[in-house]
Amino acid sequence: MMLKTNHVLIISIMLLGIGVLTYIYYKPSIELASYVGDLSKPKVDVCTEECLEAVKAENDQILKDCLVNDRMSQEKAEDKVSNLETKNENQRDFEAEILVLVWVWPFGERFPFDTCEPLFGVKNCRITDDRSQYENAHGVLFHLRDIYNQIPTLKKLPRFPLQMWVWMNNESPDFSPRLSDGEDLFNLTSNYRRDSDIWSPYGRVYKATEEEKAFQIPKKDKLVCWIVSHWDDNFPRVKYFNELSKHVNVDGFGNHFGRRISNEDYFNVIRSCKFYLSFENSIYKDYISEKVYNPLVLGTVPVVIGPPRDNYEEFIPQNAFIHIDDFKTPQDLAEHLKLADQNQEIYESYFDWRKHFVAKLGHPEEHACRTCEYIRMNRNFRSIRNINKWYFG
Structure with a gap:
């Protein structure tokens, strides 16, 4: 009996040892999740210490x-x-409202204060000539011809860091005064030149409305016309006219021809001519004046002296005008004008552009309105260090 008891004890000790060794070398896994009494649930995977x-x-x-x-x-x-x-x-x-002060009216001629939005789509622009508003003005417009001899006075005015002084001028360099001791006064330029900060040309060609496409050529009773008062025998345009008039009749009006006309008659005369001599008094890039845009608006073909044809074609359809450079001599031009007078198809071809576009004259207030637009859209610092060099070359 004792022997049997010892055997049981020995076996129990051995089993206990085996259990300890098993525990040491094979630790029980720890369940990450468990379930109680619900055998329908799948058993969740277990994870080792690693x-x-x-x-x-x-x-x-x-x-x-x-x-x-x-x-x-x-x-x-x-x-x-x-x-x-x-x-x-x-x-x-x-x-916010932009305030532009017109320091002095260009050539003493006032322009409307309230046309910026209806004419140019420029909103919230207020124009004034009240100099008491100087301190509040975002921009001050200075017309070159009216202030060029007032530089010492202008330099005494207080300058506000965010206020823009605008140099405005639409005359060609030949008829514009140079500034003396005023090279660093201005922040912006407003001019007919395309490289000015604020571009304000004498006119523009726009997409025509359906109503404007229904254009009819006005009745004509003259072949070639020219209205001129400023006459100088040394002008290229005068020399060319003297040769051209030898080969084709030109109806002349204005002080030089002793036939002064009123403003109303001015437009009526242009409208009554098949061709109008749009001869500029000086030749500079982008200088395309009202002498060209008036005939385009009124239904007359302009014959131009000015910058090269390529420059005109940047702003005006190529078949809307005749350039003297298209012909070798004034006589050749004269022969073409007489041919177009006799051939209605040739003449009407100069108005094909009116099926799609319309010409409109510029407005004097455009300088002020576009100044509002520029100041609103551009917040960068700007200063003109040498305006004489830029404009006169």
């Missing part, structure tokens, strides 16, 4: 990613708020 370490590392990375994403989301949200505030501020600035 697995737990990996899970912990992955969770740490997830946590870090979450924190980073949270910071990025917060920064994006702050950026959105900032951008929205900036956008709102810009919108308020864009909608």
Whole structure:
């Protein structure tokens, strides 16, 4: 009996040892999830200690990613708020009224204050000639011909850092005064030249409305006309006219021809001619004056002396005018004009452009209105250091 008891004890000790060794070398797995009494649920996978370490590392990375994403989301949200505030501020600035002070009326001729929006689509622009508003003005318009001899007085005016002084001029360099000791006064230029800050040409060609496309050539009773008062035998246009008039009849009007006409008659005369001599008094790039746009508006073909044809074609359809450079001599031009007079098809071809476009004269207030537009749209610093060099070369 004793022997049997010892055997049982020995076996129990051995089993206990085996259990301890098993526990040491094969630790029981820890379930990540458990279930009680519901055998219908699938048993969840278990994870070893190495697995737990990996899970912990992955969770740490997830946590870090979450924190980073949270910071990025917060920064994006702050950026959105900032951008929205900036956008709102810009919108308020864009909608704010711009005040332009006309220092002196160009050649003493006033222009309307309230046409910027209906004529040019420029909103919230206020134009004034009240110099007491000088301190509040965003821009001050100075007409060159009226202020060129007032530079010492202008230099005594207080200058405000954000206020723009605008040099305005639509005369060619040959008929414009140079500034003396005023080279650093101005921030912007407003001129007929395309490279000026504020482009204000003598006229423009626009897309025609359906009503404007129904254009009819006015009745004509003259072949070639010219209205001129400023006469100088040394002008290229005068020399060319003297040769041209030897080969074709030109009806002359104006002081030089002793046939002064009123403003109303001026337009009626141009309208009554098949061709009009749009001869500029000086030749410079982009200098295309009302001498060209008036005939285009009134239904007459301009014959031009001025910059090269390529320059005209930047602004005017190529078949809307005749350039003297198209012909070798004034006599050749005269023969062509007489041919077009006899051939209606040739003459009407000069109006094909009117099926799509219409010409309109510029307005004196465009300088002021476009100044409003420029100041509203451009916030960059601008200064003209040598305006004489820019304009006179």
